[in-house]
Amino acid sequence: MALMKRFKSSDNFPVNSEYKLLPIRFTELDNERVVITNMVGEHIVVSQDSLNSLITRSKPLDDSLLAELYSKHIIYDGVSQLPLKLSGLKYRTKIARLKNFTALHMVVTTLRCDYTCHYCQVSRQNLSSDNSQFDMTVETADKVLNLIFKSPAKALKIEFQGGESLLNFDVIKHIVLNAEIRAETEGRNMQYVIATNLSPLNDEILEFCKLYRIYISTSLDGPFKLHNRNRPRPGNNGHQLTVAAIDKVKSHIGIDHISALMTTSGRSLDFSKEIIDEYIKNGLHAIFLRPLSPYGFAVTKGHINRYDTEKWLDFFKESLSYIIEVNKQGYPLIEQYSSLILTKILTARDLGYVDLQSPAGAMISGIIYNYDGDVYASDEARMQAEIGHTEFRLGNVNENTYEEIIGNEFMLDSIEKSFAISSPQCTDCAFLPYCGSDPVYHLATQNDVVGNKQLSGFCKKNIGIFKLLITLLEDSDLHTKRILKSWARY
Amino acid sequence: MIEIPSIDLNNKALLVVSNTTYTMQNVESASYRFTGFASFNFLEKDTEIKIEIECLPNSDLTANDIYHLLKNQLLSESLRQKIADQTETERNLILAYAFSNTALVK
Structure with a gap:
């Protein structure tokens, strides 16, 4: 009360x-x-009537709404330059990643894999396949490293992928050891991720991962029946091997060095609760709910047609609701895609997630080196190449220079054409500051790098999630709002 | 015997708007949002813009639905135009502040 007396009402x-x-x-x-959003993504939800009044000034707006519009930099007094300067500063922060250019470098160490996942998007090869034909060689790995270190980014992340990446652990070791030496000399900061199904994990690999702070990213599609149906393996023991290995990584390296993601197959749609419970059972505190992507063999085998975006959005909504409930009961569990988007909605930061970048994240934020030295603009571009669509093949480390690869004309043209800010409909969309352009997706689905957004599953999925998260931030109880706000990485 | 083609009356519609109220750009932007349901043809003459709406086969919306939705969408496009016109200077200033003193602008 005494404090209040010091202030005027x-x-x-x-x-x-x-x-x-x-x-x-x-x-x-x-x-x-x-x-309503401003140029940097600060948002406000108003009635249609208030929007009309705001723009046409047909009716006066009440003081509380006006105050919020001022504070969110939707309006200003027309005199002070401060709101413009602050907006400029935030805009600069949002796009700061561009000056670093490619920070994420994905390296496919082998196409061989011990799993036969139905939805696999690449042409995986059996374990019995010839190593020399489908594994990256040390010579190619050296050339990949040369290219990675041509990138101007001070912080470099190398992510190993497959097939099953650990089946060519020698090349992983070779790249990490040499990258460490070069990073020390050049003053770069290194991060490593191994995307793996974990079945080849052994003590040597664990020790190496611990020593070089290598992050493990694995797949857990749900309880054993669902996981093993989605991800078959000889012996039908994929789930058993995965959860045992997750335990090993947790106890040997630490819980903060491993995360898992799930891929939603048609049969996953009825098991949202069971999938999430499986993550809790295994002591994981993050889950990435991922739809099937319309690329490579997932399309030719027909798996992509087993459900549409609307069904996936229903699944996402149901899952998110359960995750929030789990958090309320005291178990911290983050949905990672929501976390990426909430960071964009609630902060001036952008975490550089490749799919949600404009200009496109493909090549600029991340680039992928295939086992044979072919370089693609993104993982999805590699998947498309597996079924003969090689438009986004940028070159080969054995044949092309960095400049030739990065200057690939088709890629540069696609980036220029697909800027969201100049794409029909995107340019007017309130969600533009949170969204991205995806020329690889739209070429794959519409044979056009820009794509008609009315027909775009990418647009439908992301707008569905943006609306869901903003509605939850707007209409939910305080506890839910607090949980969602805690997922944003400030 | 002459075969008379059957005409689905729900398949087509014509919307006429004044070009003093809406620009051709407004009309194009509004129509774009329904390209998943219909194709459009525009004709600007004197003070009018005629918008021919023809539904795509298997469209979930009828031409009549699109006719009404398009009218509402035109209002939104008109508001967007007003925002763009009123904020051009501010947009340029914000971008100027964002890129000033960076290596991108010399």
Whole structure:
């Protein structure tokens, strides 16, 4: 009370109703409300009526709404330059990653794999296949390293992929050991990730991962029946091997060195609760809910047609609701895709997730080196190449220079054409600051790097998630809002 | 015997708007949002813009649905135009602040 006496009441500070608009976009959130965002993604939800009044000034806006519009940099007084400078600063922060260029380098160490996953998007080869034909050689690995270190980024992340990446552990070791030496000399910061099904994990690999702080990314599709149906392996023991190895990594290296993601097959749709419970049972605190992507063999084998984006969004909504409930009961569990998006919605940061970048993240944020030295703009571009669509093959480390690869004309042209800010519909969309352009997806699905967003599953999925998260931030109880806000990485 | 083609009356519609109220750009942007359901043809003459709407085969919406949705969408496009017109200077200033003193602008 004493403190309150020191301040005048808010009535003494009238809100200036003579405002000017700042550059904003709006999109319908539901039948009654619209989302307004400014250039850097600060948002507000208002009624359609308030939107009309805000723009046309046909009716006065109430003081509390005006105050919020000022604070979110949707409007300003037309005199002070501060809101413009702050918006400029935030915009600069959002796009700061561009000056670093490619930070994520994915290396396919082998195409061989011990699993026969139905939805596999690459042309995996059996274990019995010839190593020399489908494994990356040390010579190619050296050339890949040369290319990685041509990137101007001070912080480099190398992610090993497959097939089953650990089946060619020698090349992983070779790359890590040599990268460490070069990073020390050149003053770079290294991070390593091994994407693996974990079945080849042994003590030597564990020790190496611990020594070089290598992060493990694995797949856990749910309880054993679902996991083993989605991800068959000789002996039908994929689930058993995966959870045992997750335990080993947790106890030997630490829980913060491993995460898992799930791929939603048609049969996963009915098991959202069971999938999440499986993550909790295994002591994991993060889950990445992923739809099947329309690339490579997932399309030609027909798995992509078994459900549509709407069904996946229902699955996502149901899963997220259960995850929030689990958090409320005291078990911290983050849904990682939501976390990436909430960071974009609630902060000036951008975590550089490749799929949600404009200009496109392909090649700029991440690039992939196949086992044979072929370089692709993204993992999805490699998957497309497996079924003959090689448009996004940028070159080969054995044949092309860094400049030739990065200057690939088709890629540069695709990046230029697909800027979200200049794409029809995207340019007006309130969710543009959170979204991205994906020329590889749209070429794969519509034979056009820009794509008609009315027909785009990418657009439908992401707008569905943006609307869901903003609705939850707007309408939920305080506890839910607190949980969601805690997922944003400030 | 002459065969008379059957005409689905729900398949086509014509919307006429004043070009003093909406620009051709407004009309194009509004129509784009329904390209998953229909194809469009525009004709601007004197003070009018005629919008021919023809539903795609198996469209979930009828031409009549699109006619009404398009009218509402035109309002949104008109508001967007107003925002763009009112905020051009601010947009340029924000971008100027964002890129000032960076190596990108010399």
